[in-house]
Amino acid sequence: xxxxxxxxxxxxxxxxxxxxxxxxxxxxxxxxxxxxxxxxxxxxxxxxxxxxxxxxxxxxxxxxxxxxxxxxxxxxxxxxxxxxxxxxxxxxxxxxxxxxxxxxxxxxxxxxxxxxxxxxxxxxxxxxxxxxxxxxxxxxxxxxxxxxxxxxxxxxxxxxxxxxxxxxxxxxxxxxxxxxxxxxxxxxxxxxxxxxxxxxxxxxxxxxxxxxxxxxxxxxxxxxxxxxxxxxxxxxxxxxxxxxxxxxxxxxxxxxxxxxxxxxxxxxxxxxxxxxxxxxxxxxxxxxxxxxxxxxxxxxxxxxxxxxxxxxxxxxxxxxxxxxxxx
Numbered sequence: 001x002x003x004x005x006x007x008x009x010x011x012x013x014x015x016x017x018x019x020x021x022x023x024x025x026x027x028x029x030x031x032x033x034x035x036x037x038x039x040x041x042x043x044x045x046x047x048x049x050x051x052x053x054x055x056x057x058x059x060x061x062x063x064x065x066x067x068x069x070x071x072x073x074x075x076x077x078x079x080x081x082x083x084x085x086x087x088x089x090x091x092x093x094x095x096x097x098x099x100x101x102x103x104x105x106x107x108x109x110x111x112x113x114x115x116x117x118x119x120x121x122x123x124x125x126x127x128x129x130x131x132x133x134x135x136x137x138x139x140x141x142x143x144x145x146x147x148x149x150x151x152x153x154x155x156x157x158x159x160x161x162x163x164x165x166x167x168x169x170x171x172x173x174x175x176x177x178x179x180x181x182x183x184x185x186x187x188x189x190x191x192x193x194x195x196x197x198x199x200x201x202x203x204x205x206x207x208x209x210x211x212x213x214x215x216x217x218x219x220x221x222x223x224x225x226x227x228x229x230x231x232x233x234x235x236x237x238x239x240x241x242x243x244x245x246x247x248x249x250x251x252x253x254x255x256x257x258x259x260x261x262x263x264x265x266x267x268x269x270x271x272x273x274x275x276x277x278x279x280x281x282x283x284x285x286x287x288x289x290x291x292x293x294x295x296x297x298x299x300x301x302x303x304x305x306x307x308x309x310x311x312x313x314x315x316x317x318x319x320x321x322x323x324x325x326x327x
Contacts (some may be wrong), residue, residue: 009049063091235260295319
């Protein structure tokens with residue numbers, strides 16, 4: 001099969017199309033014939049050498065894909081060859097075939113096409129597990145999403161708005177501000193105003209109940225100042241650094257909870273549980289039309305993977321970038 005390999009840490013130029021043997025599904029696994037792949041910041045970090053795969057994980061890039069089941073391993077009776085699925089993969093999606101636990105495969109959500117299905121799993125698992133399970137965003141509570149125009153950010157905004165929450169989102173340009181406001185969020189242009197001051201203004205000094213952050217660094221202390229009483233800050237990445245200085249009196253005064261998760265190292269069973277919750281909670285929203293499919297910015301042929309990574313590096317995209325073997 002053809003695949004994309006990383007020839008050492010670096011920029012998009014280290015990505016190369018190559019060939020490798022076809023993988024064989026193990027017990028509880030299926031082999032997926034990949035047709036489309038959702039790109040994620042984790043792919044960029046792994047390419048750069050700052051986010052190595054967990055022990056035992058597929059070393060190839062790619063954490064989500066859509067396609068058809070090609071073969072099933074021992075003990076799998078819920079899926080069959082030819083079934084169309086999207087999947088949360090443990091790495092390896094940048095290939096024509098990838099083996100994945102059958103419990104991490106879902107049918108396409110109602111109304112989705114192939115590209116939208118490929119852009120769904122990583123954001124859905126991440127947002128549901130962090131915003132609604134880890135941070136326990138409750139009815140009537142307010143959410144702040146950093147990187148509102150990103151793949152995860154756009155998904156978080158759309159889901160929270162569909163579930164009736166007031167959402168604030170930071171963005172880097174007037175164009176992106178108009179887009180996220182079209183999704184129902186209140187935009188904060190972080191390059192032109194201090195987001196914590198704007199949060200205070202927009203909430204009448206009450207703050208937000210939950211913050212979803214992938215920036216880290218000096219955002220951490222600033223995030224705490226945005227929290228309402230008993231507010232929760234959930235960290236899923238740290239684009240500005242993995243260390244921070246906190247004003248602990250602000251944490252104590254707000255009774256704040258600071259937490260965070262990584263999705264990729266979670267157990268097979270835990271990811272399966274989250275997938276079950278995603279189907280239970282999101283499928284009715286898609287079927288009713290209250291929740292739109294993920295926002296997809298561009299689709300690149302897999303042969304243009306370097307250009308796709310350069311585009312994600314530029315930060316110009318809105319929503320997800322998708323790679324396809326036969327677009």
